[in-house]
Amino acid sequence: AQTVTxxxxxxxxxxxxxxxxxxxxxxxxSDYYLFWYKQPPSRQMILVIRQEAYKQQNATENRxxxxxxxxxxxxxxxxxxxxxxxxxxxxxxxxxxxxGANSKLTFGKGITLSVRP
Amino acid sequence: xxEVTQTPSHQVTQMGQEVILRCVPISNHLYFYWYRQILxxxxxxxxxxxxxxxxxxxxxxxxxxSVERPDGSNFTLKIxxxxxxxxxxxxxxxxxxxxSIQETQYFGPGTRLxxx
Numbered sequence: 001a002q003t004v005t006x007x008x009x010x011x012x013x014x015x016x017x018x019x020x021x022x023x024x025x026x027x028x029x030s031d032y033y034l035f036w037y038k039q040p041p042s043r044q045m046i047l048v049i050r051q052e053a054y055k056q057q058n059a060t061e062n063r064x065x066x067x068x069x070x071x072x073x074x075x076x077x078x079x080x081x082x083x084x085x086x087x088x089x090x091x092x093x094x095x096x097x098x099x100g101a102n103s104k105l106t107f108g109k110g111i112t113l114s115v116r117p
Numbered sequence: 118x119x120e121v122t123q124t125p126s127h128q129v130t131q132m133g134q135e136v137i138l139r140c141v142p143i144s145n146h147l148y149f150y151w152y153r154q155i156l157x158x159x160x161x162x163x164x165x166x167x168x169x170x171x172x173x174x175x176x177x178x179x180x181x182x183s184v185e186r187p188d189g190s191n192f193t194l195k196i197x198x199x200x201x202x203x204x205x206x207x208x209x210x211x212x213x214x215x216x217s218i219q220e221t222q223y224f225g226p227g228t229r230l231x232x233x
Contacts, residue, residue: 004159037224044120045208045224091160103212104150104173105222107160 002027006108021077023092031097040088121225138194140209150210
């Protein structure tokens with residue numbers, strides 16, 4: 001079974017600064033997807049960024065980028081130029097790369113990010 | 118932008134009572150999911166649903182749980198006889214395609230269930 005670990009329960013960043021959120025995972029599979037979801041206080045969970053394991057290039061999405069280290073099974077999220085609206089709970093998630101309906105997400109425990117003005 | 122909606126936002130019930138949590142997935146989506154998050158713990162997968170049947174379920178999803186898509190728009194999770202340990206936030210999600218990286222699971226805002 002796959003597991004996802006987010007060991008930092010909370011982090012804080014100064015507005016306009018950069019912060020990195022850590023995530024590690026464990027799997028015996030070689031092909032999978034990794035995601036970061038954001039859950040602001042309004043509670044709707046929103047996809048921030050995703051990474052295919054077979055791609056060596058790190059995914060980027062505007063101010064959000066990942067550092068994907070497949071051998072180390074590490075998938076960290078970097079937020080550049082942090083904004084007040086980035087304050088939220090961030091979840092790292094894993095999904096096996098199977099076709100059909102076996103597409104459940106396995107989540108980490110989440111990390112609460114606060115942004116200081 | 119279309120979104121997943123869930124009702125109610127909060128539900129308080131007595132132990133042993135039945136509850137039905139409702140979700141309206143995004144209209145052209147075909148795959149539906151329920152997850153739950155006990156306070157302070159991880160978001161956990163409960164069940165996935167496609168073509169009017171369960172595709173996969175976790176060990177949490179025992180005989181007390183059932184899902185249904187009664188009318189082509191709603192997707193419900195029923196807990197037949199609630200236990201104290203069922204208290205959690207329940208998230209519904211839907212996706213257009215389960216097998217492609219293009220698929221994204223879109224989540225609803227959740228229903229906070231409290232069993233007394």
